[in-house]
Amino acid sequence: xxxxxxxxxxxxxxxxxxxxxxxxxxxxxxxxxxxxxxxxxxxxxxxxxxxxxxxxxxxxxxxxxxxxxxxxxxxxxxxxxxxxxxxxxxxxxxxxxxxxxxxxxxxxxxxxxxxxxxxxxxxxxxxxxxxxxxxxxxxxxxxxxxxxxxxxxxxxxxxxxxxxxxxxxxxxxxxxxxxxxxxxxxxxxxxxxxxxxxxxxxxxxxxxxxxxxxxxxxxxxxxxxxxxxxxxxxxxxxxxxxxxxxxxxxxxxxxxxxxxxxxxxxxxxxxxxxxxxxxxxxxxxxxxxxxxxxxxxxxxxxxxxxxxxxxxxxxxxxxxxxxxxxxxxxxxxxxxxxxxxxxxxxxxxxxxxxxxxxxxxxxxxxxxxxxxxxxxxxxxxxxxxxxxxxxxxxxxxxxxxxxxxxxxxxxxxxxxxxxxxxxxxxxxxxxxxxxxxxxxxx
Amino acid sequence: xxxxxxxxxxxxxxxxxxxxxxxxxxxxxxxxxxxxxxxxxxxxxxxxxxxxxxxxxxxxxxxxxxxxxxxxxxxxxxxxxxxxxxxxxxxxxxxxxxxxxxxxxxxxxxxxxxxxxxxxxxxxxxxxxxxxxxxxxxxxxxxxxxxxxxxxxxxxxxxxxxxxxxxxxxxxxxxxxxxxxxxxxxxxxxxxxxxxxxxxxxxxxxxxxxxxxxxxxxxxxxxxxxxxxxxxxxxxxxxxxxxxxxxxxxxxxxxxxxxxxxxxxxxxxxxxxxx
Numbered sequence: 001x002x003x004x005x006x007x008x009x010x011x012x013x014x015x016x017x018x019x020x021x022x023x024x025x026x027x028x029x030x031x032x033x034x035x036x037x038x039x040x041x042x043x044x045x046x047x048x049x050x051x052x053x054x055x056x057x058x059x060x061x062x063x064x065x066x067x068x069x070x071x072x073x074x075x076x077x078x079x080x081x082x083x084x085x086x087x088x089x090x091x092x093x094x095x096x097x098x099x100x101x102x103x104x105x106x107x108x109x110x111x112x113x114x115x116x117x118x119x120x121x122x123x124x125x126x127x128x129x130x131x132x133x134x135x136x137x138x139x140x141x142x143x144x145x146x147x148x149x150x151x152x153x154x155x156x157x158x159x160x161x162x163x164x165x166x167x168x169x170x171x172x173x174x175x176x177x178x179x180x181x182x183x184x185x186x187x188x189x190x191x192x193x194x195x196x197x198x199x200x201x202x203x204x205x206x207x208x209x210x211x212x213x214x215x216x217x218x219x220x221x222x223x224x225x226x227x228x229x230x231x232x233x234x235x236x237x238x239x240x241x242x243x244x245x246x247x248x249x250x251x252x253x254x255x256x257x258x259x260x261x262x263x264x265x266x267x268x269x270x271x272x273x274x275x276x277x278x279x280x281x282x283x284x285x286x287x288x289x290x291x292x293x294x295x296x297x298x299x300x301x302x303x304x305x306x307x308x309x310x311x312x313x314x315x316x317x318x319x320x321x322x323x324x325x326x327x328x329x330x331x332x333x334x335x336x337x338x339x340x341x342x343x344x345x346x347x348x349x350x351x352x353x354x355x356x357x358x359x360x361x362x363x364x365x366x367x368x369x370x371x372x373x374x375x376x377x378x379x380x381x382x383x384x385x386x387x388x389x390x391x392x393x394x395x396x397x398x399x400x401x402x403x404x405x406x407x408x409x410x411x412x413x414x415x416x417x418x419x420x421x422x423x424x425x426x427x428x429x430x431x432x433x434x435x436x437x438x439x440x441x442x
Numbered sequence: 443x444x445x446x447x448x449x450x451x452x453x454x455x456x457x458x459x460x461x462x463x464x465x466x467x468x469x470x471x472x473x474x475x476x477x478x479x480x481x482x483x484x485x486x487x488x489x490x491x492x493x494x495x496x497x498x499x500x501x502x503x504x505x506x507x508x509x510x511x512x513x514x515x516x517x518x519x520x521x522x523x524x525x526x527x528x529x530x531x532x533x534x535x536x537x538x539x540x541x542x543x544x545x546x547x548x549x550x551x552x553x554x555x556x557x558x559x560x561x562x563x564x565x566x567x568x569x570x571x572x573x574x575x576x577x578x579x580x581x582x583x584x585x586x587x588x589x590x591x592x593x594x595x596x597x598x599x600x601x602x603x604x605x606x607x608x609x610x611x612x613x614x615x616x617x618x619x620x621x622x623x624x625x626x627x628x629x630x631x632x633x634x635x636x637x638x639x640x641x642x643x644x645x646x647x648x649x650x651x652x653x654x655x656x657x658x659x660x661x662x663x664x665x666x667x668x669x670x671x672x673x674x675x676x677x678x679x680x681x682x683x684x685x686x687x688x689x690x691x692x693x694x695x696x697x698x699x700x701x702x703x704x705x706x707x708x709x710x711x712x713x714x715x716x717x
Contacts, residue, residue, distance in 0.1 A: 055660070061673040062681065066507075087660045088673050098657060101567055105574035109660075282487035301485050 052339040053083045054332070055109035059095040059324065060162065061088065064360045071356065075346055082339045084111075092118075092324060103127050103331060110332040110340040113161060113324040116149035117398040117405065120236075122327065123152035124402040129328040131156040134341040141366045142348070143389075146321060148397030158325035159348050160365040162356075164292040165321045165388050165395070166222055168312065172305035174198060174286045184287065184309035188226075188252060191287075191312045195261040198286035209263040211256065212279055213289035214272035215419050217408045218320060222289075222311050223249030225318030225396045231411075232440075236401040239436035241411070242429040248314065250418050250425045257419065264419055291322060292388040296361045299384070308384035310391050317394035323362060363388055403439040410435045470694075477501070477687040484683050500688035504674060507685070509662050510692070513670040520585045520655075520666055521648045527590040528644055529637070535591070536599030537625045541611070551600075557593035566657055573658070584658040585666070589648065595640050602633035638707045646697055667693050 058068050065088050072086040089095040092115040099122075102108040114122055122128050131139075132155060139147065139156055146160040170184040178197045185191040195210025213219050221231055229245020232238065240246070256262035263285055265275035277294060279285045281301050289311065290298075299306055310317055326347065328340045346352065350368045357364040358378050363385075369375055370389055379386040401407070411432050418428035476484055477500055478493040504510075538544075539551050569588055570579065578584045606629060614624050630637065652668040659665050671689040675681050701708065 057660075061675045062507075065673055085661070088669075089660070090656050090669075090672065091675070094656060101570050101657060102574075104567065105571045105579070107574050107579060278485060278487065281485050284487070301482050 051081050051083050052335050053085065054111060054336050054339050054343065056084050056086045056343065057089045057095055057099065057109040057112040058086060059089060059092045059113045059115075060360075061091075064162075067356065067359045071347060071352060075343060079342065079346075082342060084339075084343055096122075099329075100125075100127070103329065106331070108329045108331055110329055110336045111326055111344055112329070114158065114327050115324050116158075116163075116322065117400075117408065119149055119158050119325060119327070120152050120400040121402045121405055123155075123157045127330060128157045129330045129332070129337060131159070131328060131341070134328075134337070135159075135345075138345065141350075141368060143363075143365060143367050143370070143392060145392030145395035146363070146365055148395065149321070149400065150325060152400065158327045159344055161324060161326045161348060162360065162362040163321055163323040163325075163365060164362055165319050165391060166219055166289050166311060167292055167295075167308045167384075167388055167391070168310065169280060169288050169290055169294075169298065170307045170309055171280070171283060171286045171302075172307045174283065174304070182305075182307070184307065185312045186310075187312050188314045192252075192256060192261070194287070195256060196259070199261040201260070206260050208283070209279075209285045210261045211287045212263040212265055212276045212285040213253070214265055214276055215253065215412070215415050216272070217412045217415070218322060219289050219311075220249050220411070220415055221320045221396075221398065222318060223252070223314070225320070225394075226311070226314040226316060228315045230396075231399040232401055232404075236399070237440055239407070239411075239433050239440065242433040246429055247425050250415060250428065254419055254421075254425065292363065292385070293323075293361055295382075295384055295388075299382075306384070308387045310387065310394070317391070319391050319395055320398045321392070321395055322398070357385075361385075363392075401440060407436050407439050410439065473687045473690055476684055477691045479684050481682060481684055497684065500684045501692065503682075504671075504685050504689035504692060507674060507689075508670050510667070510670055512662065513665055513667045516582065516664060517649060517666040517668075519582055521645050523582070523586045524589045524648050525641055525644055527586065528592045528595050529641075531591040532595035532599050532640075533625065533630060535596045536603055537629060539596065539600045540603035554593045554596050558597065562654065566654070570657060579658055580660045580664060582664050585655055585664070588654070592640075592644060595644065598636055598640050599633060602636040603629055606632050635707065635710050638704065642700070642704070642708060645700070649697060650693075 056072065058065065060068060069086055072084050075084055076082070087109070089098050089112075092113070095113065096115070096118060099108060099112050099114075119128075135156060139150070139159065142160055146163050150156055150158040150160070168184055170182075172182040175182045175184070175194070175198070178194075180194055180197060185194045191211060198208065198210035199206065200208040224231060224241060224245050227245035227248045229243065229248075230240055231246075233240050253262060253264075257264050263276075263279065265272040265279065267275050273290060276285070276288045277290055277298060280288045280290075281298065281303075283304065292308075295308065311319055326344045328337060328344065332340060348365050350364075350366045350372060353364045353366055354369050354372055354374050356362065357369070357375070364370060364375060398404075399407075414423070414428040414432040414435075417423040417431075418425050423431065475490075475492060478496050478498070479490070479500075480493075480495060480497050483490060483494060535554075539547065539554075573579050573584045573588075578587070610628060610632075611624060614628055619628070650668060651666075652672065655666045656669055656672075659669070671686070671693050674686045674689050
């Protein structure tokens with residue numbers, strides 16, 4: 001799941017200011033590495049003797065943030081020549097704002113998490129360091145399905161770290177009771193017919209819906225891929241959703257809502273996700289789309305046999321991935337960059353990614369990890385987690401274009417307009433395309 | 443008969459007021475109730491109004507999830523520090539605007555009013571760059587200094603000072619009081635209700651402020667409570683809402699206490715304002 005929009009205004013202001021400001025900040029004085037207190041000490045010399053100190057900014061709170069802190073501690077204990085200073089910087093978008101501001105001010109971190117659909121914007125603004133000279137082919141260890149958002153203009157800019165993917169969550173008990181295959185629907189047609197059988201009415205009131213999903217860009221992307229379409233043209237310059245594959249998801253969802261077999265969960269942004277999950281746990285809906293990130297929490301709270309399945313196929317299966325990658329900042333010194341790569345490599349090695357995946361619910365990032373005994377034992381116990389990894393063979397990259405951060409908001413607004421009946425599907429796609437092409441030409 | 447009409451009208455009024463009060467208080471009650479629930483109960487539908495079991499450990503879990511004592515201390519330093527600086531700058535500025543005639547006065551006051559209308563998000567980048575140049579980013583100073591002067595405070599105090607009758611000041615001048623003395627010992631006490639109002643607004647705003655401390659700081663040592671609370675929130679689902687709400691309870695507790703203690707002043711200040 002990827003966190004959006006919360007600080008949209010800030011970001012807007014930033015992206016406008018970014019290109020100009022960056023140009024005016026040639027020389028960077030790195031002085032923020034000093035350990036806080038009320039005084040900031042001048043730069044600890046990195047070139048000469050002593051360990052290299054690097055800053056790592058992360059964007060996950062709660063238990064997951066704790067896990068990251070513990071991992072960094074372990075890294076510092078095992079690497080005497082490097083000191084990594086981790087810092088929590090709010091959710092993805094807040095972290096993005098901070099990174100951009102810090103680059104402009106010349107006190108940027110050396111490694112940070114970046115939400116995968118924003119990699120292009122960062123790389124395009126020349127904020128990121130090309131990783132190819134550091135990785136030297138090492139990047140082959142990562143699962144190919146997770147690498148699709150790591151490149152920009154054929155250069156490697158990011159390695160996968162905390163990665164998720166959407167899944168179809170099913171209430172197996174409810175499906176069995178209705179005489180349906182408890183592995184869930186495999187196709188869009190089955191999704192409709194399953195939902196019809198699961199929905200319940202008392203008089204005029206619908207007491208149970210078969211299906212529910214937040215009308216979110218992430219799931220929309222998935223359904224466009226499933227129809228053989230794509231959000232952007234090959235060169236990333238055009239929006240390509242004003243066609244059959246682009247309209248099909250909206251037609252499917254609005255038809256199901258009209259029929260009373262799908263619930264369009266109310267609420268802005270992530271509130272809608274919460275509503276869908278809440279309804280699912282309370283057995284008000286039988287199946288929902290949501291992120292792998294929710295597996296642990298939903299499993300813990302479900303009072304029924306909960307299962308996970310591939311998103312149903314239209315012409316093919318298809319899914320985007322989500323979450324964040326690790327990137328290196330271009331403005332760091334050479335010594336810091338060398339240390340930064342050491343750290344990025346270590347954080348995403350099999351030895352770290354396996355416990356990280358088990359603790360956090362994110363997918364492991366190396367192919368080796370999936371075949372490891374520890375991971376296999378975990379999948380044995382929690383087969384739902386395996387579903388996410390298996391689905392990666394049908395993975396598509398999230399659209400890569402510098403303007404996609406803003407564009408996804410535009411598309412999502414039009415999707416919602418269509419779902420609420422304020423526009424026809426054709427009108428919505430037409431409007432999205434017109435507004436979108438302006439953003440992409442910028 | 444008349445008495446009955448009056449009584450029933452009073453009852454209707456009371457009911458109306460109660461409904462409005464309930465609307466305002468409900469979110470707080472809901473937060474308090476959630477802070478004591480277990481996670482399954484948070485998720486439960488239909489929701490329960492009061493927790494079935496009182497889960498005090500949520501508070502401990504929130505408090506122990508980070509260096510909250512340090513966050514609290516920083517929050518106090520920042521909010522109080524800002525308040526003191528704002529008083530020191532706003533009182534003389536407001537006095538000058540209210541009582542002196544000097545060339546460019548209206549232009550300068552106009553500039554102060556314009557500052558009121560610019561949201562912080564618009565100008566944070568240049569300020570960040572500037573503070574970073576001075577080496578102040580990631581220090582408590584970066585949280586305090588940008589707010590040292592308050593346009594809102596100057597505006598509010600100027601209005602209050604203008605209402606002080608000329609005779610009072612003239613009498614003081616006849617007694618050979620210095621301008622400095624007039625300002626602090628005559629004007630300030632007379633504007634006390636306004637000062638209390640402004641102080642509360644300022645304190646609450648900076649106590650709750652999230653955006654600025656987040657942008658300006660990188661390490662726990664100089665971070666404030668709201669950032670500590672927000673780190674309880676998980677980006678990708680699975681947030682423990684009960685712990686999060688317990689954290690929020692900790693955050694708003696001091697403000698609630700202030701409201702209880704200063705309730706009378708606050709009401710007076712607002713009545714004074716609307717006169």
